[in-house]
């Protein structure tokens with residue numbers, strides 16, 4: 656099972672645009688219109704399923720908020736960092 660990262664590791668490993676919020680990492684992606692955000696959610700949902708590691712996603716009018724934590728570990732792990740990187744590749 657993935658081990659929780661410590662505070663220093665988290666700060667060092669945060670991918671571009673992501674920030675720490677307690678036991679989660681989060682990024683809000685911005686879009687020109689609503690359906691581009693919806694399409695992005697579909698794309699990252701497929702990545703999440705491939706990785707079998709799943710974010711919380713909040714879809715707004717021109718933005719999508721994504722939150723990641725590793726429930727099995729009770730905190731932030733390499734799995735979250737990897738998925739955040741992969742989501743950035745979809746943006």
Ligand SMILES: C[C@H](O)[C@H](O)[C@H]1CNC2=NC(N)=NC(=O)C2=N1
Pocket residue numbers: 707708709710723724725726727728
């Ligand atoms: C049984 C457990 O829920 C599964 O192994 C996967 C599914 N997706 C998951 N997603 C996230 N974010 N954290 C998990 O610990 C996790 N576990």
